[in-house]
Amino acid sequence: MTTTTTTTFTDVYMSPRLLAPGGTAADLSTHELRYGPLSYGDPDTLLRTVAESGLTGRGGAAFPTYRKLVAVADASRRTGRAPVVVANGAEGEPASRKDKTLLRLSPHLVLDGLQLAARAVGAGEAHLAVEDGASYLESALAQRKDPLPVQVIRLPKRFLSGQASALAQYVSGNAPLPRHQHPPVRERGVRKAPTLVQNVETLAHLALVARYGADWFRSAGTPTQPGSTLCTLHVPGREVRVVEAPFGLPLNRLLPLEGTSAVLVGGYHGTWIPAAEAAQRTLDAGDLGAGVLAALPAYRCGVAETARVLRYLALQSAGQCGPCLNGLPRIASAFQTLATPGPRANTRQDVARWSGLVEGRGACHHPDGTVRLVRSALTTFAAELDTHARGLCTASDATPLLPIPNEAH
Ligand SMILES: Cc1cc2nc3c(=O)[nH]c(=O)nc-3n(C[C@H](O)[C@H](O)[C@H](O)COP(=O)(O)O)c2cc1C
Ligand code: SF4
Incomplete structure (x- = not known):
């Protein structure tokens, strides 16, 4: 099976925004040298800038971040309860490495975004939920002087752990099982308080939108899908790679399509598309899901x-x-x-x-x-x-391509 060591090639498609260059982790002073110090400004200005940026969630559903922030702030006003903010670093999707890579290389960008989101909605509590790397993140937190303390939550390794309502249940002290969508977590989540669940990559983008503004954010991507996104690329015979690429980039710039029969777009809740169709497609938030792209060679089934x-x-x-x-x-x-x-x-x-x-x-x-x-x-x-x-199979190689946790190979 393909080795799953993660490397980052952030400078291939655009100048990197999120991931520390060279594949080395950025401590707080390196982070501040690179991006400048974080300043908070007033929540209304931040909300307006997020709205203008067009930032959407990178956890799978591409939901507009501004709308979620406003919904949580409104629910808080209606109920009189301070919201809870949860940074979702679960990355339960087995084929995805982008959130773990981001948290390892640029933890302070995510932590900046978490503080900004908390400030924007007036949160009284903040959590960072991860499956791996909790102690590393606790060390990163110890370097900071954040206005709102952040608790690192260690999640069980399951596909569903990162689903928003399962996450809210777990942070509340219950089993990490999804609940019915109504009322949504943004109205009634952790211990029944309005809860903002935001993917860690979304928070990292938010930290940059707050620093550099909406026009800067929109200078990558397309007018309808602004910005860049992290993708995990699976190509047989190569290491799994995490790349940062602008929306609108042709898929064949990311994956070699020669000798490929199909591409899995979006991960295990995503879609297979024939290679010929993939050659016509661009990176699109509508079907990118958790950012997984996997090329299936013609000799595999x-x-x-x-x-x-x-x-x-x-x-x-x-x-x-x-x-x-x-x-x-x-x-x-x-x-x-x-x-x-x-x-x-x-x-x-x-x-x-x-x-x-x-x-x-x-x-x-x-x-x-x-x-x-x-x-x-x-x-x-x-x-x-x-x-x-007809009793035949065209594949000549039965080696598994896609990673399945705990599967015996
Ligand atoms: C079965 C299932 C699993 C999910 N797993 C994750 C996950 O591991 N990480 C994540 O960020 N979002 C996951 N989501 C999406 C979350 O429910 C939620 O929409 C997301 O974290 C919101 O953040 P965003 O708006 O920044 O994308 C999952 C959703 C479903 C239905
Ligand atoms: S049993 Fe219900 S809550 Fe559990 S994964 Fe299936 S649909 Fe979701």
Whole structure:
């Protein structure tokens, strides 16, 4: 399997904004030398600048950051409760390395953003939630004189740990299980207080928007999708790389598409697209999810890769909602059957039908994200599925490509 050592090549596509150059971690004095000291200004000015910047969340849904900040501040005014802010560094997506890399190389940028977001919404409590690197981050915090103390929360290693309501539950002292979306976490989250959950990369961008302004932020990316984004790139035979790239960059500048049959865009809740289509696409916040891009070479089987991922996703269901608990294992097992060459009667149709039955039926979006991957695999690998039905497989290399935690190789 591909080595998963992370390196950063931040200067290939644009001058790096987020990640410390040279792949070395920036301590506080290096950080301040690079970006200048943090000054807070008044919350209204910051909110206006964030609105003008067009910054959107980098945790998967690309939700406008300004709208979330305002919603939390409004909920606080209505309820009279000071909000809680949680920096989401869970990075439960196994194929993503960008948040861990950012926290390792530029922890102070995230911590600046966390303080700014807390100030903007008038928070009384701040947390930084991570699966790994908690002691390192506690040392980074000890170098700072922040107005609001930050507590580092160690999360269990699970795909769902970073889902906003699961995170709010865990910070409240409960099991990290997703809750129904209504009322949303921004109104009723940690210990029922309005809660701002913001991905760590979003906070790092916020720290730069506050320092350099909206026009500077918009000088990268496109008018509708301004700024840059961190991506984790998987190319067989190469180290996994984290890069910073502007929205709008053609995907073929990021991934070699020659000899590639398909590209996974957005991670395990994302979509497979044929390589020919990927060659026409650009980096788009609408489908980038957690920023994962993986090139599947023509000599590997996309159906088998999808089956491995689906098995993992089914095991990650929090088991609270019937359609998710029963439907995902059934879909995963049927996909495993499809991955094994041989006549398969109606299995493809069954998978498509069961996907319709679980979609939109969970407390969280785990089934929806899983179904998105399933549907894209049925379409993108339709020819390979036909070949399997004839008892053959075009792949000549069965080495797994995508990382699955704790999977025996
Ligand atoms: C199943 C699931 C898992 C998620 N895992 C993460 C995660 O590991 N990290 C993250 O930042 N957001 C994750 N999210 C998205 C969060 O719920 C939330 O939208 C995000 O942290 C908000 O931050 P942003 O607006 O800055 O993107 C997940 C969502 C779902 C449905
Ligand atoms: S939809 Fe699935 S993962 Fe989400 S809360 Fe329900 S059972 Fe858990």
